Structures are given as C-alpha cells and as structure tokens.
Amino acid sequence: MIALVSFAASAALAVVGALLAASVRNLLHAALLLGVSLFGTAGLYLFLGQPWLACVQVVVYIGGILVLILFATLFSSDITGSGQRAPRALWFAALGTALTTALAAWRLVRGGVEALAARRGGEPVVPPAVGSTDAIGDLLLGAWFAPFFLAGVLLTVALVAAVAIVQRHRRPEVEAEHA
Amino acid sequence: MSAGTTSVLLLALPAAAAVLCACLRSARAAHAVAAAAMLVATLLAVPMAVEVVGSGAVVVGPHATWLDLGRFTLGVGTMVDPTGAVLAAIVALLATVVLVFNAWYMHDEPLAARFPWQFCLFAAAMQGVVLADNLFLLFCCWELVGLGSYLLIGFWFDRPAAADDAGYQARKGSGARGVLEHRLSPSHAQWKAFVMNRVGDAGFLVGIGALLAVSLQTGAEGDVLSFARLAALPTADLSAASLFGLSGESLLVLAALGLFCGAVGKSAQFPLLGWLPDAMQGPTTASSILHAATMVAAGVFLVARCLPLFPPDALAVVGWLGAFTCLFAASIACVQWDLKAVLAWSTVSQLGLMFAGLGAGAAAGGGEAAVAHLFTHAFAKCLLFLCAGAVIHGCHGHQDLARLGGLWRRMPVTAAFALAAVLALGGAPWFAGFVSKDAILAAALAAAKVPGGPGFGPFLLACAGSLLTAVYLLRWWLRIFAGRERQLEVTQAAHDPPRAVLAVLVLLVPATMAAPWTFGDWLPLPHGPEHATATTVALVLLALGSAIALVVWLLAPRAGRDLAAQLARVLRPLHTACAELWGVERAFDLLFTRGLGRGLAAVVARLDLGGERRLAALELDGAPRPLPASLDGVVDGLARGCADVGRAGALLHGGRVGVYLAIALGALALAVLVGWSA
Amino acid sequence: MPEFGPDAPTGYLLVAALLFATGVFAAISRRNAIGVLIGIELMLNAAALQFAAYGRFAKSAADPQGQTAAVFVIVVAAAEAAVALALLFAVYRRTRDIDLEQNRELRS
Numbered sequence: 001m002i003a004l005v006s007f008a009a010s011a012a013l014a015v016v017g018a019l020l021a022a023s024v025r026n027l028l029h030a031a032l033l034l035g036v037s038l039f040g041t042a043g044l045y046l047f048l049g050q051p052w053l054a055c056v057q058v059v060v061y062i063g064g065i066l067v068l069i070l071f072a073t074l075f076s077s078d079i080t081g082s083g084q085r086a087p088r089a090l091w092f093a094a095l096g097t098a099l100t101t102a103l104a105a106w107r108l109v110r111g112g113v114e115a116l117a118a119r120r121g122g123e124p125v126v127p128p129a130v131g132s133t134d135a136i137g138d139l140l141l142g143a144w145f146a147p148f149f150l151a152g153v154l155l156t157v158a159l160v161a162a163v164a165i166v167q168r169h170r171r172p173e174v175e176a177e178h179a
Numbered sequence: 180m181s182a183g184t185t186s187v188l189l190l191a192l193p194a195a196a197a198v199l200c201a202c203l204r205s206a207r208a209a210h211a212v213a214a215a216a217m218l219v220a221t222l223l224a225v226p227m228a229v230e231v232v233g234s235g236a237v238v239v240g241p242h243a244t245w246l247d248l249g250r251f252t253l254g255v256g257t258m259v260d261p262t263g264a265v266l267a268a269i270v271a272l273l274a275t276v277v278l279v280f281n282a283w284y285m286h287d288e289p290l291a292a293r294f295p296w297q298f299c300l301f302a303a304a305m306q307g308v309v310l311a312d313n314l315f316l317l318f319c320c321w322e323l324v325g326l327g328s329y330l331l332i333g334f335w336f337d338r339p340a341a342a343d344d345a346g347y348q349a350r351k352g353s354g355a356r357g358v359l360e361h362r363l364s365p366s367h368a369q370w371k372a373f374v375m376n377r378v379g380d381a382g383f384l385v386g387i388g389a390l391l392a393v394s395l396q397t398g399a400e401g402d403v404l405s406f407a408r409l410a411a412l413p414t415a416d417l418s419a420a421s422l423f424g425l426s427g428e429s430l431l432v433l434a435a436l437g438l439f440c441g442a443v444g445k446s447a448q449f450p451l452l453g454w455l456p457d458a459m460q461g462p463t464t465a466s467s468i469l470h471a472a473t474m475v476a477a478g479v480f481l482v483a484r485c486l487p488l489f490p491p492d493a494l495a496v497v498g499w500l501g502a503f504t505c506l507f508a509a510s511i512a513c514v515q516w517d518l519k520a521v522l523a524w525s526t527v528s529q530l531g532l533m534f535a536g537l538g539a540g541a542a543a544g545g546g547e548a549a550v551a552h553l554f555t556h557a558f559a560k561c562l563l564f565l566c567a568g569a570v571i572h573g574c575h576g577h578q579d580l581a582r583l584g585g586l587w588r589r590m591p592v593t594a595a596f597a598l599a600a601v602l603a604l605g606g607a608p609w610f611a612g613f614v615s616k617d618a619i620l621a622a623a624l625a626a627a628k629v630p631g632g633p634g635f636g637p638f639l640l641a642c643a644g645s646l647l648t649a650v651y652l653l654r655w656w657l658r659i660f661a662g663r664e665r666q667l668e669v670t671q672a673a674h675d676p677p678r679a680v681l682a683v684l685v686l687l688v689p690a691t692m693a694a695p696w697t698f699g700d701w702l703p704l705p706h707g708p709e710h711a712t713a714t715t716v717a718l719v720l721l722a723l724g725s726a727i728a729l730v731v732w733l734l735a736p737r738a739g740r741d742l743a744a745q746l747a748r749v750l751r752p753l754h755t756a757c758a759e760l761w762g763v764e765r766a767f768d769l770l771f772t773r774g775l776g777r778g779l780a781a782v783v784a785r786l787d788l789g790g791e792r793r794l795a796a797l798e799l800d801g802a803p804r805p806l807p808a809s810l811d812g813v814v815d816g817l818a819r820g821c822a823d824v825g826r827a828g829a830l831l832h833g834g835r836v837g838v839y840l841a842i843a844l845g846a847l848a849l850a851v852l853v854g855w856s857a
Numbered sequence: 858m859p860e861f862g863p864d865a866p867t868g869y870l871l872v873a874a875l876l877f878a879t880g881v882f883a884a885i886s887r888r889n890a891i892g893v894l895i896g897i898e899l900m901l902n903a904a905a906l907q908f909a910a911y912g913r914f915a916k917s918a919a920d921p922q923g924q925t926a927a928v929f930v931i932v933v934a935a936a937e938a939a940v941a942l943a944l945l946f947a948v949y950r951r952t953r954d955i956d957l958e959q960n961r962e963l964r965s
Contacts, residue, residue, distance in 0.1 A: 007863040011872045014906075018876050018899050022883035027891055030883075034895050037876070041906055044872065045927075047863040048913040053924045057905075060931050065898065065938045072891050072942050075949040076956075087888075089830075090837050094885030097845040098878045104848035105874035113867050116914050125864050125914065135921040136928075144925060151932045158936035162943035836893060837885040844881050 007047050014040030027073050035066045052133045182264070183240030185227040186257040186310045189267055192220045193274070193303035200296035210282040213295035217275040217302065224268035231264040232701055237407075242312060244402070250395060254402045258312030261703075262550050266480060267309045269554060270472045272686070273561050274302045279683045280565050281464040283676055284572060294334065294462070301327030305473040309480065313405040314387055321383070321445070321477060325376045328474045331465035332458045333369030340364040350577050351517075359768055368457035375454045379444015386437020389422070389430045390488070396420035397427070410487050428490070435493035438485050439500075446478030446530045449504040453764055456523040463519065463571060467564030470526040471557040479533045479553050486537060486546045495633040498538020498626065502637035504531030505644030507761065512651040514757040518567055518578045521655045522560070528644055529556050529604070535641045536619035538633060539626035547703045548618035551696065555611035558690035559603040565684055566597040570659060573673030580655070585664035589673040592681055594660040596688060601652045603691035605724070606645065606717055613717070614693050616645060618704045621713035628709075642720060649724025657732045786810050869910035876903035890948070890955040894941050898934060905930040 017037030021030045038061050045054035140148045196216035203209040231238055242256030259267075278298065285291035304327050307320030341347045341363035362371075387404070390412070394403040397415045402408065417427025425433065442448070447455035455475065459466060469475065482489070482497065489497065505528050512524035533552050539545030571578055573590060587594035599610070606612040623638040664670050675681065689695055696702050759765070784791040789806025805811035831838055861868040877900050884896030905927040912923010945955050 004862055007868070011868060014872055015875045015879075018879040021895055021899065022879045022886070027889055030892060030895055034898060037899065038902060041872075041876070041902055044869060044906060045909055048869065048909050050909055050913065050924045050927075053909055053927055056928055056931055060935060061902070065935055068938050068942050069891060069894060069898070072894070072945050072955075075945055076889055076891060076954075090835065090841075090888075091886045093841045094837065094882050097841045097848070097885055098882035100845055100848040100852070101881045102874060102878035104851035105877055106871075108851060109867070109870040109874050112870055112911065116866055116911070119915070135919060136925055139921050139925050144922075147929060151929055154936050155932060158939050162939045165940070165943040166946050837888070840881075840893075841885045844885075 003047075006043070010040050010043030010047065012040070013037070014044060027076055028070070031066065031069050031073055034069070035062055038062050038066065052136065182227050182231055182238040182259045183257060185223050186238075186240045186259050186267070189220050189224055189227075189271065190257070190303060190306050190310060192216045192223075193299045193306060197296045197299035197303055200299055201293075203295075204292055206285065206288075206291035206294075207282070209292050209295040210278055213299050214275055214278040214282070216299065217271055217278055220271040220306075221268065221275050224264070224271045227259065228261075228264040228268040231259050232261045235261060239312065239407075240310070242402075250400055251391070251403045252401055253315050254313055254405065255316055256312040256405075257310045258406060259310060260484075262480070262483060263309045265554060266472070266476065267306055269557050270302060270305050270309065273468055273472045273557060274298070276683050276686060277464050277468045277561065277565070280467075280568070280676070280680055281462070283680045284464050284568055285462070290334065294331075294464075297327060297330040297334070298465070298468070301331060301468070301473055305477065308477045312407075313402060314390065314409065314485075315404045317481070318380075318383060318387060321441070321481075322380070324445075324474055324477055325373065325380075328376075328458070328469055329369045329373050331469065332372055332461040333365045334461050334465060335365045336369070338365050338460070340367065346576065350579065359764060362768070362772070363457065363460065365460040368454070368460040371457050372454040375451045376444045379441045379451055382437045382440025382444075384437070386434045386439075386441065389434035389437060392422045393417065393420045393427055393430045393434065396422075406484060409485070413487060413490070431488065432490050432493050435485070435489040436496060438488070439482060439493065439497055442478030442482045442534075443500070444478070445481070446475045446534070447527050448478075448500055448531060448534060449507055450763065450767075452504065452508065452527050453767055455527055456520055459517070459519045459523050463564055463568035466519065466523070467561045467568065470522070470564060471561035475526060475530055476553055476557060479530060479537070479549060482534065482537050483546050483550050483553075486541050489540075491540070491632065494538050494540045494626075496538070498535050498623070498633040498637040499640075501531045501534025501536075501538055502623070502640035502644070504528070505535055506640045506647070507531070509644045509647035509651065510757045511760055513647055513654070514754055515651075516580045518570065518580055518583070518655065518659060519564075521580070521651055522563055522567060525604070525648070525651065526560060528648060529560070532616070532619055532641055532644060535637045536622050538637055539619075539622035540632075543622045543625035543629070544618065544704070544707060545622040545626065548615065548622045551702050551704055552612075552615035552619055554702075555603060555615045555690070555696060558687050559600040559612065562596055562600040562684065562687045562691065563604070565687075566593050566600065569593045569676050570673070572676075574669050575672065577669045580658040582666045582669045583659045584662050584670070585660070586670055586673055587660040589670065590660075590675045592675045594656075596684055597660065598656055599688055599691045601656045605649045605652045606721055608718070609693050611691050611693055611696055614696050614702075614704065617710065617714050617717050620645070620717055621707060621709045624709040624713055625707050642716060645717060646720040646724045649721050650728045653725050653728035654732065657728065661732075788812075866910055866914040869906060869913075873903045873906040873910065876900075876906065888956060890941075890945050894938070894945075897937065897941075901930055901934040901937070905934075 014037050017033050017035075017040055021033035021037055024030050024033065038057060042054040042057040042062075045051070045057060193216060196213050199216075200209040200213050203212065238259040240257030240259065242254055244252045245255045246253040278295065281291075281294060281298075285294060288294075301324065304320050304323030308317055308324060311317040311320055338344065340361050341351070342360035344364075347360075390409060391403065394408070394412060396419050397412070397417060398419070399408060399415075413431065417431070420427030420430060422430055444451045455470075458469060461469070508524045508527035508531060512521050512528060515521045515524060529552070533549040533556070536545045536549035536552060539548070569590065570583070570586065570593065573586075574583065577583065603610040603612045606616040620638065620641060623641055626632045627635040627638045676684070697704075756762075781791060784794045786809055787805075788794050788797065788811050789809040793805065805815055807813075807816055831842070861871075880896045880899030880901075880903060882896070883899060884893050887893050887896065908923050908926040908930060910923070912920060912926070915923065949955050
C-alpha cells in the first residue's frame with residue numbers, strides 16, 4: 001500500500017511538475033519545477049529497481065543540466081514578465097500539437113504494453129533485481145562498447161563546440177556593432 | 180491542254196489576279212488586270228466545258244494529300260464534271276462581263292480600286308467550290324465564297340444606316356415597307372449575311388461529320404470525302420454504321436439534311452433568306468454576280484452534286500422547302516417598290532424553284548432540270564442586274580419603281596436587254612427560262628406521281644410561284660421602261676451605258692434565248708411524258724401572270740374606278756402581309772437581335788461581372804466590384820485566395836522555432852496515429 | 858489497480874507519454890529560448906523513462922539494456938544542454954536578449 005502511494009506520489013510529482021514547468025510564467029520557477037519533475041522521475045526509477053539510474057538522474061540531470069539551465073535564465077531580459085507567452089495562434093498550435101502527440105503516445109503505450117505482455121507469455125513479473133550495476137558495466141564495456149565510445153565522442157564534441165560558439169568573434173564589424 | 184490542268188489554271192488565275200489587284204492603286208489598272216485574267220480564264224474554260232460536256236465523262240485533275248489523319252486523309256485536288264465545267268465557264272464569263280461593266284459603273288467611285296481584288300477572290304473561291312474534288316475542300320472554298328460576299332456586300336462599309344441616311348430617305352420608295360431601316364446599312368448587311376451563313380454552315384459541318392462517320396464505319400479508307408467515294412456510299416452496306424443511336428440510313432438522312440442546311444444558308448432559302456435582300460446594300464455589280472453565278476449558286480450546286488446522297492425523305496424536305504420559298508419570295512417580290520429588292524426576292528424565288536426541282540430527285544430528272552435553270556437564271560439575272568445598275572446609275576441613285584418610268588426612250592438598248600432577261604426569267608417561249616422552268620415543273624410533276632414521294636405540294640407551290648414570277652417581272656419592266664416618265668427630274672439624265680459596255684452586255688443576250696441551251700441537246704434535259712403537261716401549265720401560268728401585270732399596270736393610273744378600288748380594298752391585307760415580308764424580318768429581329776441578343780448580353784454580363792450595371796460601371800470608373808459568383812469575381816477570389824495562402828505560408832515560414840517544431844512533431848504524431856490505425 | 862501500480866508497465870509509460878506531450882507544449886508555446894530548452898529536457902526525460910520502463914518489464918528483469926539506454930539519453934541531454942547554452946550565450950551577446958520572437962532571423 002505504501003509502495004503504491006509513494007509510487008503514485010512520484011508519478012504525480014513528475015507529471016504535475018512538468019505541467020507547471022510548461023505553464024508558469026516565471027522562467028526561474030519553470031526551471032525549478034523542471035527539477036521537481038526530474039526528481040519525480042528519479043523516484044520512478046527507484047520503483048523500477050534501477051537505483052543507479054536514479055542516482056545518475058539526480059547527479060547529472062538535476063545537479064548538472066538543471067544548474068546549467070538556471071544559469072542560462074540569467075540571460076533572459078524578462079524572467080518574470082508577461083511577455084513569456086508566444087503569440088496566441090502559436091499557443092493554440094502548441095496545445096493542438098501536444099494533444100495530438102499525447103494521443104499518439106497513448107496509442108504507442110497501449111501497443112507497447114500489449115507487446116510486453118505478449119513477450120512475457122503469461123509469466124509473472126519478477127521483482128526488480130537490485131544491484132545490477134555490474135551488468136551495466138559489463139554491457140557498456142562489452143556489447144555496447146561502440147555506443148559508449150560514441151557517447152564519449154559526442155560529449156567531447158559538444159564541449160569543444162560550446163567553447164567554440166561562446167568564444168568571441170574576432171570580426172571587427174561585429175566588435176563595432178556591440179561596442 | 181487537258182481538262183485537269185485547265186481546272187487548276189481556272190483556280191489559279193482569279194486567285195493570282197486577286198493578289199495582283201490588291202497591290203494596285205489605280206482602279207483602272209486593277210480592273211484591266213482583273214478583267215484580263217477573267218477573260219483568259221473564260222477562254223480556257225469554254226473549250227474545257229465543250230470538251231467535258233462532249234465526252235460526258237468526269238475528268239479528275241491533280242490531287243494531293245493535304246492531311247493524313249490515319250484512317251482517312253483530306254486532300255486538295257480538282258475534278259471536272261459536265262455540270263462543273265459549264266458552271267466554271269459561266270462564272271468566268273460573267274465575271275469578265277461584270278468587271279468590264281464595273282469599270283464604267285464605278286468610274287467616279289473613290290474606292291473603286293478595291294473592287295477588283297475582292298471580286299477576283301470571290302470568283303476564285305467560287306471556282307474552288309465548282310472544281311473541288313472532295314467535300315472538305317469544297318467546304319473551305321465555300322467559306323471563302325462567304326468571305327468574298329462579306330467583303331463585297333460591305334463595299335461601302337462607312338455608309339450610315341438607312342434611317343440616318345438623308346440620301347436614302349430622299350430617294351426611298353413611296354411604298355417601302357417591311358425594311359428595318361435602322362438596321363439597313365452595308366456594314367450591317369455584311370454581318371447579317373455572314374451570321375446567317377454561319378447558321379447554315381453549322382449544318383453543313385454536321386453533314387460532313389455524318390458522312391465521315393458513315394464512310395469510316397463502313398470500312399472506307401483514304402480520301403473518303405472525295406465525291407467519287409461519296410457517290411458510292413448509298414449503295415454500300417450501311418449495317419455497320421451507327422452513331423449516337425442513329426442507324427446508317429438515318430445518318431445519311433442527317434448528312435443530306437445537313438448539306439441542305441448549308442445550301443439553305445448560302446442560297447437564301449426559308450428561313451435563312453433575310454440576308455440576300457439586304458445584300459443589295461453592296462454595289463449593284465457585286466449583286467449581279469452574287470445573285471447569278473457565285474454565291475447563291477453554290478448552294479444549288481452543292482445539292483446537285485451531292486444529289487445521289489439524298490435519300491427520298493431528305494429530297495421531300497428539299498422539294499417542299501424550295502417550292503415554299505419559291506412562292507413565298509415571289510409573293511414579296513410582287514409588292515416591292517425598290518427595283519433591286521424586286522430582283523433580290525426574285526433570286527430567292529428562282530433558287531427556291533431550283534430546289535423544288537432538286538427535290539424531285541435524280542430519277543425524275545430534277546437534278547438536270549435544276550442545274551439547267553441555274554445556268555439560264557445566272558445569265559438572265561446577271562443581265563437584269565447590270566441593266567438595273569445602268570438604270571440606277573442613269574437616275575442618280577433613284578431606285579423607286581413609283582418614280583421611274585418611260586425609260587425605254589432614253590435607254591432603248593438597256594430596255595431591250597432587260598426585256599430579254601425578263602422574258603428569259605419569266606419563261607416565255609423561245610427564251611432560255613422556258614426550257615429550264617418547264618423541265619423543273621415536269622420533274623416536280625413526275626416526282627409527284629411517284630408513290631411515297633413529296634406529293635403534288637411542291638409542284639403546286641412551284642406553279643403558283645411561276646405565276647407570280649411572270650407578274651412581278653413584267654411589273655418591274657413596265658414600271659421602269661414603259662409608259663410615260665413619271666418624274667422628269669429623276670429620269671431626264673438617264674442614258675445608255677457607253678458602247679464598249681454595251682458590247683460586253685450583248686454577250687449575255689444570246690444566253691437568254693432558248694437556242695443555245697437546246698442546241699444539239701447538249702444539256703441533258705429530261706423529256707418525260709410529263710413534259711407536255713408541264714409546258715402547257717407553264718404557258719397558261721405565264722399568260723395569266725402577264726395578263727395580271729398588264730391589267731394592273733393599265734388600271735393603276737385610273738385608280739378611281741370602282742372595280743379597281745374594291746379589288747384594292749379586298750387585297751389590302753394580303754398586300755400588307757407581302758410588303759411586310761410576312762413578318763419574317765420583324766420576327767427575326769424580335770427573336771434573335773432583341774430577344775436572344777439582349778438575353779445573351781444579360782447572361783454574359785452576369786457571368787462576367789455579375790450584372791449589366793456593374794459592366795456599365797466598368798466604363799464609368801473602371802473598377803466595379805464584381806459579384807463573387809461571376810467570372811471576374813471568381814478570378815478575383817482566386818487571386819485573393821492565393822494571396823491568403825501565401826500569407827499563411829509566410830506565417831509558417833517566419834523563422835519561429837515553435838512553428839517548425841509544431842509542424843515536425845504534429846506530423847510525426849499524425850503519422851503515428853494514422854499508421855497505427857492502418 | 859495492479860496494471861497502474863509499481864509492478865506494471867502501464868503507469869510508467871503513461872507518465873512518460875504525459876511528460877513528452879507536456880514537453881511538446883512547452884517547447885512550442887514558450888517564446889523564451891530557455892522555456893523551449895525546458896520543454897526539450899522534458900521530452901528527453903520522457904524518453905529516458907520509457908527506456909527504463911521497457912528494460913524493467915522486458916523478459917529478464919536483470920537485463921541492463923534499458924537502464925543503459927536511459928543513461929545514453931541523459932548523456933545526449935547533457936551534450937544538448939551544453940551546446941544550447943553556448944548558443945544562447947552567443948545569441949545573447951548579439952542581441953542582448955534570448956527572446957525567440959525577437960530573434961527570428963537565422964542569418965548572422
């Protein structure tokens with residue numbers, strides 16, 4: 001019972017946090033609410049019996065990415081302002097697209113659930129195996145070595161690219177323009 | 180020179196003359212060139228006619244394939260048969276005479292230089308009709324004949340309508356009725372001729388299409404529209420032919436009626452006859468050839484040449500309509516006061532008589548009889564018109580029969596020539612019309628006796644028409660040439676044309692006699708048992724008609740008499756009906772010009788902008804707002820719609836990241852939804 | 858409600874679907890680049906959750922492939938966030954603002 005309630009709480013945290021993050025005006029609040037949603041997702045990872053993933057979620061996502069985003073909000077001229085909404089037509093387009101996407105996703109979910117049940121072939125769900133980190137390590141350095149390696153390359157490229165973009169242009173006209 | 184080569188030259192000479200004359204500025208030089216070309220053509224055509232008539236064979240000239248359309252071809256070529264050879268010679272001869280006459284007739288006409296080339300084009304087109312070896316080429320030349328008539332009728336294109344023409348108002352006949360004066364002008368007359376001929380030609384095209392369909396469906400290939408191939412069509416097995424649910428036989432009837440429809444337009448038969456009297460707006464010399472050998476003869480010639488194609492049902496239609504037109508036009512000609520109008524309605528009537536003969540069918544000898552009458556009529560009518568031209572020229576444009584009179588003293592030669600032509604047309608013994616008119620009446624009588632034929636109707640109508648022919652022709656001649664001069668100021672300056680012109684006119688006089696036509700029996704006239712009856716009937720009618728004309732003419736000056744006054748009172752409604760053309764012109768004007776014309780204008784205005792008021796606003800301020808459900812409105816709406824779509828598209832492509840994202844994700848989601856349900 | 862409980866896949870997948878749709882909405886409706894970034898993070902998070910859920914309820918619960926794929930998603934998210942932040946920085950330096958309505962020209 002407690003498990004069910006806490007599971008529901010985690011799910012609600014993730015969904016409600018996301019909804020609020022998408023709809024509040026204040027950009028800082030939105031970023032923080034994104035953190036709430038990410039926390040809820042981390043809770044769900046625990047229920048899935050994947051504590052390592054939950055840790056990565058908290059450390060990398062919340063500790064790294066979210067802080068980056070919060071840092072980026074400093075660029076915005078109007079964090080709390082009323083001008084955060086897109087034009088009305090675009091807002092309706094967003095709503096329509098989101099609803100369509102939700103419908104499509106719901107179809108996919110139902111299909112996925114059926115596919116999972118068909119794969120299991122009536123076998124009961126095994127309780128989650130805690131402590132699978134070894135298996136992850138084996139996988140990353142074994143069968144999935146190439147994707148792992150590529151992920152490393154991606155991160156490196158992203159870092160170098162970020163530095164390259166942020167670096168000041170040496171073009172004089174740009175200098176003059178912002179002087 | 181072979182007949183085939185000659186036939187090509189007969190076509191080429193007038194055509195070349197037309198081109199050459201169009202380049203000449205001098206009226207004298209142009210007339211000389213044109214007359215010389217037509218004279219050479221005559222000198223070529225007469226021996227050819229003698230040769231072809233003598234042998235009685237059909238000579239096929241050069242032929243080339245013009246269009247190869249797969250299963251069939253359309254060709255260009257010439258063909259000379261006895262009828263065509265004689266008609267070609269007549270066209271060339273009459274054209275020569277008329278050109279020489281015209282050089283005198285138009286000697287003080289500023290636009291005279293453009294007459295010869297239009298005239299030569301007209302003649303060349305008619306030679307094409309006569310000498311074409313297939314129906315399609317004939318149709319092309321037929322249309323060129325229409326163009327030539329259009330040009331010649333509108334020769335004085337800048338003349339105002341009769342209602343606005345002070346000269347016309349001053350000179351018009353005291354009894355002029357039935358003429359819609361506000362629509363009587365050369366430019367309107369040429370349009371009228373053109374449009375009425377288009378109506379007939381639509382039927383002609385339907386006929387050609389039906390013949391083509393039947394030919395192709397009976398398995399014919401190659402130049403299927405050539406006359407040699409068409410002549411074999413009625414004897415072919417028609418069981419395979421059908422179109423739009425019509426059997427082969429019905430299609431042949433349709434084709435025959437279609438061709439006849441074209442002839443009705445060209446030869447001014449009822450109901451497409453209004454244009455020919457209006458064509459009087461052209462020069463009298465143009466009328467003389469148009470009424471004799473070129474324009475109106477084409478219709479009779481077409482039906483005569485295609486007579487083997489005409490089934491009995493179609494022949495009955497031809498006979499009835501022709502005979503009816505004969506009587507109808509003759510009744511109108513009796514009460515006209517314009518001397519040219521009498522001749523115009525006379526032409527319509529005589530053409531109707533020819534169709535009555537054609538309707539009798541080849542078996543009864545109708546074809547030959549009608550063609551013979553076409554020949555004799557051509558000479559007589561040409562001569563009549565040239566005499567009329569001389570009279571009008573001498574009387575300074577006066578054409579009113581009520582004012583002319585006694586001209587035989589001032590222009591005796593003209594009077595004599597006109598009398599010869601009158602007698603020829605009326606069918607007096609020893610004159611040309613006697614031969615051919617008897618033949619037609621005999622043919623009609625023979626056809627009437629055939630069970631299942633058209634019956635006695637056409638014969639009786641043609642007889643009545645012949646009676647009236649004698650009446651109106653004699654009245655015409657008596658009122659112009661006989662008696663005393665009614666108005667001296669009109670007639671005092673009249674004189675015969677110069678000797679040179681008379682020398683040319685005299686060429687036509689022998690042809691008004693019977694002798695040239697009966698000489699050696701070269702003209703294949705039927706001599707059936709009905710011929711004696713028909714001759715008797717014709718002579719009685721002629722005597723009766725002449726008597727009526729003479730009595731009326733003698734009584735007219737003393738109209739105070741009781742008998743004459745009572746007769747006049749009794750006949751008044753009939754006279755009015757005839758003078759008003761039986762209401763045909765007014766009915767056409769009401770139905771087509773006003774009703775259909777206005778209605779179409781309203782419909783077009785509605786389609787164009789949404790209403791006549793908007794169309795009128797277009798001329799005022801230039802920018803009316805069209806109704807959305809009109810042509811302009813739809814175009815405007817399309818333009819506005821395109822602009823809206825463009826604006827919407829620009830919105831999508833405005834650099835907003837959100838829009839791109841919405842499109843991409845929305846498309847993906849829709850793809851998932853659709854793909855899943857599929 | 859066993860099918861929505863912690864031991865059934867439906868609940869997780871449903872949450873992932875909702876997160877994704879919410880992310881779509883945020884990414885489209887925000888006019889501030891950071892709002893868009895937040896929406897994208899939500900979508901990525903949903904994807905990671907999806908991987909994890911499918912991995913857990915696959916034939917063998919001990920199979921680590923789902924988790925590992927989720928980690929890769931997080932790696933991609935991190936890289937994306939870093940590059941996006943750099944881009945925002947560059948844009949900010951040009952126009953002193955990161956409002957997307959004001960930055961509709963993609964030319965430099």
